[in-house]
Amino acid sequence: MERRAGRGRSTGITSTAGLWLVLAIALPSCGGADPEASEEPASAPAMHGAWSPDDLALLRRLTPLPPVPADPTNRVADDDGAAHYGRWLFFDARLSGNGEVSCATCHDPAHGFADPRALALGAGLGERHAPTLLNAAHQRWLGWGGRADSLWMQALGPLENPVEMAGSREAIARLVREDPELAAAHLEVFGALPADDTALFVEVGKALAAYERLLVRGDSRFDRFAAALLGQAGGDPEALDGEEQEGLRLFLGRGRCTLCHLGPTLSDLEFHNNALPPHPEGSRDDPGRYRGGQLVKESPFNAAGPHSDATDGAAARRVGALVISSETFGEFRTPGLRNLKGREPFGHQGQFEDLAAVLAFYNTLEGQDLRSHHQEQLLRPLGLAPGELAALEAFLLALEGTPLAPGLMAPPGSPRP
Numbered sequence: 369m370e371r372r373a374g375r376g377r378s379t380g381i382t383s384t385a386g387l388w389l390v391l392a393i394a395l396p397s398c399g400g401a402d403p404e405a406s407e408e409p410a411s412a413p414a415m416h417g418a419w420s421p422d423d424l425a426l427l428r429r430l431t432p433l434p435p436v437p438a439d440p441t442n443r444v445a446d447d448d449g450a451a452h453y454g455r456w457l458f459f460d461a462r463l464s465g466n467g468e469v470s471c472a473t474c475h476d477p478a479h480g481f482a483d484p485r486a487l488a489l490g491a492g493l494g495e496r497h498a499p500t501l502l503n504a505a506h507q508r509w510l511g512w513g514g515r516a517d518s519l520w521m522q523a524l525g526p527l528e529n530p531v532e533m534a535g536s537r538e539a540i541a542r543l544v545r546e547d548p549e550l551a552a553a554h555l556e557v558f559g560a561l562p563a564d565d566t567a568l569f570v571e572v573g574k575a576l577a578a579y580e581r582l583l584v585r586g587d588s589r590f591d592r593f594a595a596a597l598l599g600q601a602g603g604d605p606e607a608l609d610g611e612e613q614e615g616l617r618l619f620l621g622r623g624r625c626t627l628c629h630l631g632p633t634l635s636d637l638e639f640h641n642n643a644l645p646p647h648p649e650g651s652r653d654d655p656g657r658y659r660g661g662q663l664v665k666e667s668p669f670n671a672a673g674p675h676s677d678a679t680d681g682a683a684a685r686r687v688g689a690l691v692i693s694s695e696t697f698g699e700f701r702t703p704g705l706r707n708l709k710g711r712e713p714f715g716h717q718g719q720f721e722d723l724a725a726v727l728a729f730y731n732t733l734e735g736q737d738l739r740s741h742h743q744e745q746l747l748r749p750l751g752l753a754p755g756e757l758a759a760l761e762a763f764l765l766a767l768e769g770t771p772l773a774p775g776l777m778a779p780p781g782s783p784r785p
């Protein structure tokens with residue numbers, strides 16, 4: 369069960385020693401912990417300037433991307449046969465009501481498993497943008513409003529959603545039972561073809577989730593640069609050029625990005641109300657986390673429900689402890705920032721056509737839709753200069769991980785493992 373997960377590196381004694389080594393070298397020339405004090409021109413040589421202890425402490429929380437966390441609610445989460453069958457299902461439009469929409473219609477492998485359209489278009493026009501599936505297995509809550517607590521629960525949503533795939537569990541169960549290849553694959557992976565439509569439908573979701581757990585891309589140039597700064601194995605002090613290093617400093621410092629984009633996917637896995645200007649065709653009243661929290665708590669498909677394979681695990685306790693508060697109205701989950709290239713547009717309604725537009729928003733907060741409830745108190749206009757915005761963008765584009773194996777980008781020849 370070797371998996372293409374992010375590379376786990378030791379953060380034990382050696383790296384701590386490495387950190388102290390960097391600090392010992394860095395501090396005398398640093399003149400304080402203020403990141404603004406150590407700005408350098410974009411043409412400076414690699415590893416120029418000193419990194420403050422605060423910068424290094426933040427860096428250690430951003431890298432490396434560890435292997436995806438276990439999902440005990442799905443007994444086939446790490447089963448190779450299930451991932452193979454799930455990869456077939458991901459591209460199979462027969463699961464939809466009209467036979468024309470597959471998961472890949474909106475989560476296009478050629479666009480970072482995201483959608484080049486702003487608002488999702490399946491059987492009908494959706495209200496949100498289809499986000500990337502790369503590194504989604506690292507998230508705790510799925511969907512912009514966190515309406516699912518596992519990948520398999522999330523997968524069951526679009527299959528029956530009238531504006532997404534508009535299928536039904538009955539039709540999907542019939543398809544799997546009647547198609548000899550699908551029936552054989554299902555039997556091989558799960559050991560039986562359940563007579564109950566809902567049980568079979570849930571297993572389809574669990575196979576899809578096993579595939580999605582392989583859609584992981586870490587080990588970017590940023591990680592190699594950070595490893596060098598932190599004295600970890602595999603580091604390369606020249607992995608980022610001068611401009612990208614300036615962007616990293618801004619990301620950690622004056623940009624305030626790590627207030628929310630913190631953690632190895634560059635997301636805190638939590639929800640915030642940035643009050644983004646709505647897309648012209650989008651709603652101004654999306655309840656975001658408020659509704660997402662209700663949906664996950666009420667669903668029979670959550671981690672504590674009868675279809676979960678670990679009803680007493682951490683995920684089940686998390687959904688049990690979830691408090692639905694109107695304070696969360698209009699909040700959306702912090703997206704991870706790895707692998708941004710080619711997955712524009714950005715934002716929960718795809719309201720930003722590219723990275724420059726996202727950064728222009730953070731820089732001025734112009735167009736913020738403040739009437740929507742408890743907007744984020746942490747955001748304030750950054751007032752960065754054009755060169756600084758370009759540096760920040762250059763840094764964000766250095767977060768591209770190792771490409772996926774080409775085989776993962778297309779369906780297998782047969783659903784049978």
Ligand code: HEC
Binds near residue numbers: 515
């Ligand atoms: C019609 C377009 C469409 C189709 C088809 C579709 N999705 Fe999505 N997907 C979306 C949208 C829109 C969202 C955001 C939903 C939300 O915010 O609740 C999403 C969110 C997700 C997420 C959450 C990612 C994250 O980071 O939170 C996963 C996982 C996912 N979809 C998997 C699938 C799978 C598996 C299928 C096929 C069974 C599928 N999707 C089919 C549009 C689509």
Ligand code: HEC
Binds near residue numbers: 623626
């Ligand atoms: C207060 C928390 C917070 C701060 C601070 C913050 N972000 Fe975000 N970021 C979010 C949330 C939440 C979203 C999704 C918002 C939405 O769609 O409604 C987001 C969206 C994004 C996106 C779009 C990603 C996508 O997949 O759509 C990018 C890029 C981004 N942020 C980069 C940054 C950068 C760079 C900074 C620092 C200049 C920053 N963010 C500061 C919380 C934050």
